[in-house]
Amino acid sequence: MGARNREPLGCSQGVVLKMGVGLVAAVVEPLQLPCLQLRKLNSANVKIFSFSDLRIATRNFRPDSVLGEGGFGSVYKGWIDENTLSACKPGTGIAVAVKRLNQESLQGHREWLAEVNYLGQFCHPNLVKLFGYCLEDEHRLLVYEFMPRGSLENHLFRRGSHFQPLSWNLRMKVALGAAKGLAYLHSSEAKVIYRDFKTSNILLDTDYSAKLSDFGLAKDGPVGEKSHVSTRVMGTYGYAAPEYLSTGHLTAKSDVYSFGVVLLEMMSGRRAIDKNRPQGEHNLVEWARPYLTHKRKIFRVLDTRLEGQYSHVGAQTVATLALECLSYEAKMRPSMEAVVTILEELQESSHVDRKPAAERRQESTTGTGKKAPTANASKNSGKPRRKSLGETREKIGPNPTALVRSH
Numbered sequence: 001m002g003a004r005n006r007e008p009l010g011c012s013q014g015v016v017l018k019m020g021v022g023l024v025a026a027v028v029e030p031l032q033l034p035c036l037q038l039r040k041l042n043s044a045n046v047k048i049f050s051f052s053d054l055r056i057a058t059r060n061f062r063p064d065s066v067l068g069e070g071g072f073g074s075v076y077k078g079w080i081d082e083n084t085l086s087a088c089k090p091g092t093g094i095a096v097a098v099k100r101l102n103q104e105s106l107q108g109h110r111e112w113l114a115e116v117n118y119l120g121q122f123c124h125p126n127l128v129k130l131f132g133y134c135l136e137d138e139h140r141l142l143v144y145e146f147m148p149r150g151s152l153e154n155h156l157f158r159r160g161s162h163f164q165p166l167s168w169n170l171r172m173k174v175a176l177g178a179a180k181g182l183a184y185l186h187s188s189e190a191k192v193i194y195r196d197f198k199t200s201n202i203l204l205d206t207d208y209s210a211k212l213s214d215f216g217l218a219k220d221g222p223v224g225e226k227s228h229v230s231t232r233v234m235g236t237y238g239y240a241a242p243e244y245l246s247t248g249h250l251t252a253k254s255d256v257y258s259f260g261v262v263l264l265e266m267m268s269g270r271r272a273i274d275k276n277r278p279q280g281e282h283n284l285v286e287w288a289r290p291y292l293t294h295k296r297k298i299f300r301v302l303d304t305r306l307e308g309q310y311s312h313v314g315a316q317t318v319a320t321l322a323l324e325c326l327s328y329e330a331k332m333r334p335s336m337e338a339v340v341t342i343l344e345e346l347q348e349s350s351h352v353d354r355k356p357a358a359e360r361r362q363e364s365t366t367g368t369g370k371k372a373p374t375a376n377a378s379k380n381s382g383k384p385r386r387k388s389l390g391e392t393r394e395k396i397g398p399n400p401t402a403l404v405r406s407h
């Protein structure tokens with residue numbers, strides 16, 4: 001699997017790009033780490049781990065304990081004592097996921113800091129819990145609750161015996177959980193824009209409860225009279241809202257657009273961007289939009305592996321919701337609170353006795369200790385990568401615009 005990167009587009013792919021992060025950060029903004037500080041942090045909520053503690057917890061970051069890899073670095077499975085939170089023997093205490101930053105760059109430090117500052121203060125059933133962090137010499141690590149079923153990305157797009165296609169009802173359950181996480185972030189209590197909503201950042205618990213992880217790109221929402229926050233365009237191609245790409249103006253409605261993309265990925269089993277598809281089908285939103293507007297055509301978009309598990313009304317409701325979230329005009333998109341209401345109503349209207357046998361079997365494995373898809377689970381080719389989306393003229397999205405702004 002290629003490592004993720006967060007560099008401006010327009011460079012060649014691969015290792016050169018990876019090194020580019022440090023270079024860009026160093027040139028544009030010399031590395032001045034002290035100016036970026038741990039703020040807002042309620043230290044009672046998070047533990048400060050020593051590097052040696054985390055080395056023990058992960059058995060010296062053994063390759064076979066790797067859960068996945070992202071632009072930030074590798075994520076390892078580890079074990080800590082439930083009460084003292086100190087490292088303990090594998091299989092004892094509680095499992096944790098340890099994310100280790102693998103590049104010394106201002107951007108990497110920024111994202112590590114944002115993660116600690118945001119996730120360290122939130123406590124919500126649909127946000128992954130941050131147990132603590134390590135900041136020692138050049139080491140930057142994060143310790144999260146372990147999510148036994150890994151990411152939604154793996155369940156939707158990985159093939160293999162571990163990854164049976166998710167049933168329609170489970171997809172809707174995951175969509176609802178993730179929507180609740182976003183709705184909480186947008187609420188007056190949190191007032192945060194997540195900015196990196198995508199399938200790899202939606203993690204699943206044993207019972208398929210969804211939790212959002214990865215707050216490296218999160219931003220405080222606009223305050224007072226302001227309608228948006230101005231930012232450097234960062235995110236992942238295929239998920240970012242068109243107006244954000246063209247102006248750098250970020251609002252909660254940018255997250256709603258990304259939610260629409262993920263909903264479409266869940267309905268179709270297709271990736272937001274897939275260059276392996278035939279011409280005209282590379283961009284999921286562009287390809288699916290005309291079908292979503294016709295009641296009788298939406299079934300062309302639905303994942304054939306679902307084998308008709310959905311009711312017609314249910315499928316139409318979700319297609320309409322996705323289309324609304326993907327409105328070109330941000331104002332026309334619903335709030336995440338409204339999305340939650342629609343998905344809740346949909347869940348209430350689906351009856352257990354209508355579920356097909358295959359789905360009941362899948363759900364009955366929930367919590368039975370069946371081996372969860374974990375190690376190397378995200379070794380995926382064609383995976384979307386988080387990047388700085390500015391400073392490029394590449395045209396993407398349903399309303400392609402030259403990407404020239406960078407804030």
Ligand SMILES: Nc1ncnc2c1ncn2[C@@H]1O[C@H](COP(=O)(O)OP(=O)(O)OP(=O)(O)O)[C@@H](O)[C@H]1O
Pocket residue numbers: 004067068069070071072073074075097099128144145146147148150151153154200201203213214377378384385386
């Ligand atoms: N708390 C966790 N529990 C279980 N697995 C996890 C956990 N956190 C991350 N992972 C796994 O590690 C993978 C890498 O996560 P990470 O957030 O670093 O990158 P990403 O989301 O895949 O990519 P990007 O860096 O572009 O956001 C995830 O896709 C997931 O499979």
Ligand SMILES: [Mg+2]
Pocket residue numbers: 070200201213214
């Ligand atoms: Mg992630």
